[in-house]
Amino acid sequence: MKxxxxxxxxxxxxxxxAAAREINDGEVVFVGVGVPLLGVLVAKxxxxxxxxxxxxxxxxxxxxxxxxxxIGDNACVENSICTTSLxxxxxxxxxxxxxxxxxxxxxxxxxxxxxxxxxxxxxxxxRPLSKLxxxxxxxxxxxxxxxxxxxxPLEKRRFLxxxxxxxxxxxxxxxxxxxxxxxPRGGPASIITNKCIFRFDPETKETYLDSLHEGVSVxxxxxxxSWDLKVSPNLxxxxxxxxxxxxxxxxxxxxxxxxxxxxxxxxxxGYIQLLENSLDExxxxxx
Amino acid sequence: xxLREAIATFLKDGDTISFSGMGGAQCVAQTYEIIRxxxxxxxxxxxxxxxxxxxxxxxxxxxxxEIAWCSYAVAGLAYNFRRAIEQGIPHELELDEYSNYTIGxxxxxxxxxxxFMPTKSLMGSDLPKYNENIKTIKDPYTGEKVxxxxxxxxxxxxxxxxxxxxxxNAQMFGFSSNAENLVRAANCVIVTCEEIVSTDExxxxxxxxxxxxxxxxxxxxxPFACHPWNMPYAYIYDIPFHMRQLNLFKTRDGYLKxxxxxxxxxxxxDGYLRKVGWDRLEKLRKVEKQFTRVSY
Numbered sequence: 325m326k327x328x329x330x331x332x333x334x335x336x337x338x339x340x341x342a343a344a345r346e347i348n349d350g351e352v353v354f355v356g357v358g359v360p361l362l363g364v365l366v367a368k369x370x371x372x373x374x375x376x377x378x379x380x381x382x383x384x385x386x387x388x389x390x391x392x393x394x395i396g397d398n399a400c401v402e403n404s405i406c407t408t409s410l411x412x413x414x415x416x417x418x419x420x421x422x423x424x425x426x427x428x429x430x431x432x433x434x435x436x437x438x439x440x441x442x443x444x445x446x447x448x449x450x451r452p453l454s455k456l457x458x459x460x461x462x463x464x465x466x467x468x469x470x471x472x473x474x475x476x477p478l479e480k481r482r483f484l485x486x487x488x489x490x491x492x493x494x495x496x497x498x499x500x501x502x503x504x505x506x507x508p509r510g511g512p513a514s515i516i517t518n519k520c521i522f523r524f525d526p527e528t529k530e531t532y533l534d535s536l537h538e539g540v541s542v543x544x545x546x547x548x549x550s551w552d553l554k555v556s557p558n559l560x561x562x563x564x565x566x567x568x569x570x571x572x573x574x575x576x577x578x579x580x581x582x583x584x585x586x587x588x589x590x591x592x593x594g595y596i597q598l599l600e601n602s603l604d605e606x607x608x609x610x611x
Numbered sequence: 612x613x614l615r616e617a618i619a620t621f622l623k624d625g626d627t628i629s630f631s632g633m634g635g636a637q638c639v640a641q642t643y644e645i646i647r648x649x650x651x652x653x654x655x656x657x658x659x660x661x662x663x664x665x666x667x668x669x670x671x672x673x674x675x676x677e678i679a680w681c682s683y684a685v686a687g688l689a690y691n692f693r694r695a696i697e698q699g700i701p702h703e704l705e706l707d708e709y710s711n712y713t714i715g716x717x718x719x720x721x722x723x724x725x726x727f728m729p730t731k732s733l734m735g736s737d738l739p740k741y742n743e744n745i746k747t748i749k750d751p752y753t754g755e756k757v758x759x760x761x762x763x764x765x766x767x768x769x770x771x772x773x774x775x776x777x778x779x780n781a782q783m784f785g786f787s788s789n790a791e792n793l794v795r796a797a798n799c800v801i802v803t804c805e806e807i808v809s810t811d812e813x814x815x816x817x818x819x820x821x822x823x824x825x826x827x828x829x830x831x832x833x834p835f836a837c838h839p840w841n842m843p844y845a846y847i848y849d850i851p852f853h854m855r856q857l858n859l860f861k862t863r864d865g866y867l868k869x870x871x872x873x874x875x876x877x878x879x880x881d882g883y884l885r886k887v888g889w890d891r892l893e894k895l896r897k898v899e900k901q902f903t904r905v906s907y
Contacts, residue, residue: 357684357685358685379634380633380634380711381633381634381635381636381786381788382633382786382787382788383785383786389902390902393685393841393848393850394634394635394684394685394841394848395633395634395684396632396633396634396635396636396786396840396841397634397635397841397848398635398785398841398842398843398844398847398848398899398902398903399902400634400786401785401786401843401844401903402902402903407785407786407787407843408786408787409715409786409787409788409789409790409791409792410633410658410711410712410715410786410788410789411712411715411716411718411719411789411792414711414712414715415712417712418712418730418731418732441708441737449741451696451697452696452697453697454693454697455692455693455696455697457680457681457682457688457689458678458679458680458681458708459679459680459708459709459710459711459738460658460659460679460680460710460711461679461710461711461712462710463710463712463732463733463736463738464710464711464712464713464732466736467731467732467733467734467735467736468731468732489737489741490735490736490737491736491737491738492736493734493735493736496735501735502735505734505735505756506731506734506735506747506755506756506757506758507731507734507735508731587685587686587850587854590850590851590854591851592849592851592852592891592894595850595851596894596898599847599898599902600898600901603901603902
């Protein structure tokens with residue numbers, strides 16, 4: 325596998341590769357949509373062919389020959405090994421079958437607790453500044469997946485000493501507070517951001533800066549975190565995507581729905597064309 | 612039975628209601644009909660409702676929600692739901708929040724006619740802090756902590772499936788949301804389906820049946836009921852349409868205009884589909900057939 329050293333990739337593609345590297349072959353991964361999903365697909369199509377994707381609609385192990393537009397999209401059912409009910413899929417997770425879960429949120433704190441429920445602002449839970457969608461399956465993933473990988477943009481208003489509301493528990497108050505709360509296993513392994521990657525101290529369970537993306541400084545990261553951030557003594561540079569990872573990313577997200585300009589300007593005809601073209605191209609890729 | 616008759620007959624103001632669907636396979640036609648009939652004071656219990664949450668809130672049909680999530684995923688946010696919680700528009704809304712799994716556990720408990728279900732979710736989070744119906748107790752057998760959620764037994768469940776016979780033997784291709792528990796938990800069940808088939812056809816693959824006829828009160832044939840959402844093995848997601856729609860929902864005025872045009876401006880779901888255009892709908896169906904084939 326050749327290294328792509330020419331910097332000819334965008335930030336989203338770097339994040340896809342970073343997410344892909346978090347996944348090992350043979351793992352069962354609970355995925356949502358967006359960049360983390362592309363990361364999981366890239367892992368499956370490169371170093372982790374035996375990876376199994378689980379989507380919360382109840383679809384397990386799909387081989388989608390088209391872009392996945394939601395956790396209950398038809399692409400999640402396509403060539404799957406099992407379609408079942410939502411409660412059954414989540415029960416499999418509670419049993420411990422799922423190695424990794426990918427989650428996000430609007431706020432995260434230094435113990436990896438996530439908020440996707442509500443931003444208080446000057447108000448409170450009952451009359452907040454912003455009502456966010458809510459847990460969905462995120463609380464369940466955070467509770468029972470073997471480990472979680474968090475993705476979130478690095479901004480001071482998002483990286484807080486304590487989140488307004490804990491939707492998805494990370495290490496709660498650090499140390500053994502997660503076990504004490506009664507959670508069966510798991511906890512966050514990493515936070516992937518647009519500037520850097522954080523990991524968690526094995527004892528205190530506090531977040532530390534582990535890897536900087538190219539061109540980002542420690543000061544820049546510190547300036548965007550609301551607590552006194554710890555930095556790894558072996559601070560790394562996030563590796564660029566490999567050529568193989570880039571090729572796959574650009575095939576599975578050909579029009580850049582998740583890695584470029586999104587869905588803006590997507591016409592109905594263009595959309596139908598995108599799907600029809602992807603059928604042949606992706607079928608080839610999954611062989 | 613038509614959808615209009617089914618909703619008029621079985622759903623009363625003040626009822627508790629639940630819908631099938633997760634991500635895709637959402638009950639959209641059913642939501643429009645409830646709005647068209649001006650139903651009021653409903654309580655919605657659901658995991659992650661899209662139209663059935665946000666549009667009912669915007670129409671003033673709900674007084675209470677017990678849900679895990681309300682949004683439209685990739686296409687946009689639940690602007691009506693946000694306006695209700697942040698500004699009390701069109702009116703105040705009671706909200707109890709759960710997670711997707713634990714809403715599923717509530718339907719399972721309802722389907723088993725047992726009072727609650729224990730779960731390993733919810734602990735260590737703030738969900739129990741703001742929802743007094745979630746209890747954390749010591750397991751009486753092991754002494755370990757466990758969270759409890761109450762059984763859900765809605766007055767009415769509306770479940771959309773791939774196909775059903777006229778008697779209500781309802782079959783699903785692809786994921787089934789919590790359909791098999793919903794139909795057993797609810798007091799009254801309306802099955803809507805993409806296609807009515809013969810009972811002989813049902814008997815050919817009985818393992819696809821999520822609702823046997825004795826759980827079902829009404830059957831309605833309702834093709835493209837999920838539009839603009841996808842229905843597995845039937846039609847793809849019409850995301851360009853959804854983007855246009857949700858762009859309007861950003862303002863209260865935009866939402867009301869949408870209702871005027873697409874809900875009150877047509878007689879029924881058939882009118883909505885004609886307005887979308889059959890050429891477009893056929894394309895959505897044709898593309899899905901290229902990717903997935905029903906082999907039963």
